[in-house]
Amino acid sequence: MAYKLAIFDLDGTILNTLEDLADAVNYALGEHDFPARTIDEVRCFVGNGIRKLMERAVPAGLEKEEIDRVHETFSVYYQQHCADKTRPYEGILPLLQRLRAAGCLTAVVSNKADEAVQPLCRRYYDGLFDYAVGERPGIGRKPAPDAVLEVLRRLQVDAAHAVYIGDSEVDIQTAANAGLDSIIVTWGFRDRAYLESQGGRRFVDRPEEIEEIFLS
Numbered sequence: 001m002a003y004k005l006a007i008f009d010l011d012g013t014i015l016n017t018l019e020d021l022a023d024a025v026n027y028a029l030g031e032h033d034f035p036a037r038t039i040d041e042v043r044c045f046v047g048n049g050i051r052k053l054m055e056r057a058v059p060a061g062l063e064k065e066e067i068d069r070v071h072e073t074f075s076v077y078y079q080q081h082c083a084d085k086t087r088p089y090e091g092i093l094p095l096l097q098r099l100r101a102a103g104c105l106t107a108v109v110s111n112k113a114d115e116a117v118q119p120l121c122r123r124y125y126d127g128l129f130d131y132a133v134g135e136r137p138g139i140g141r142k143p144a145p146d147a148v149l150e151v152l153r154r155l156q157v158d159a160a161h162a163v164y165i166g167d168s169e170v171d172i173q174t175a176a177n178a179g180l181d182s183i184i185v186t187w188g189f190r191d192r193a194y195l196e197s198q199g200g201r202r203f204v205d206r207p208e209e210i211e212e213i214f215l216s
Contacts, residue, residue, distance in 0.1 A: 047111065
């Protein structure tokens with residue numbers, strides 16, 4: 001195999017979570033009498049964690065304490081509704097099954113809160129990841145390499161034998177900061193032209209192409 005370990009982003013890479021994120025954003029904004037955001041606006045806001053998502057979604061100029069309250073409303077709502085409309089991208093489930101059957105290790109590193117990452121991975125891909133981790137206190141969020149390096153240590157894999165697979169400029173930066181190769185998917189939350197401008201070099205249009213890279 002070209003690599004021993006595949007580390008996946010979650011939102012926009014293995015799960016289409018955009019509608020649930022947008023619904024939760026607009027619920028939180030509505031509860032605090034702020035204007036709603038479109039789904040395309042939310043698409044542009046995601047990638048740097050839930051706190052940054054809410055900072056971008058609220059009206060400009062709010063005090064930190066007000067953003068805190070909107071963030072808390074979002075978090076409570078999203079934890080209960082994170083799987084209402086979320087669905088796996090077509091082809092990801094058989095990809096993971098085939099990679100693991102070939103002896104490849106698999107993991108998830110996401111900027112989504114860890115309390116959402118764990119149930120989503122269990123719900124849609126139960127038993128198909130050796131390790132999954134989301135945003136937690138004290139761990140630098142992507143593009144900081146902290147969580148990726150934690151996965152490498154836990155699974156005892158050298159960076160040269162691992163690849164980070166994602167859909168955003170944050171994922172490109174994360175892989176570079178951790179010393180990993182990257183594979184960027186084109187079915188996620190960013191378009192290819194933008195990702196190329198952000199340093200993306202290796203792209204895939206279908207999950208089957210990831211398998212081809214690994215098993216070539």
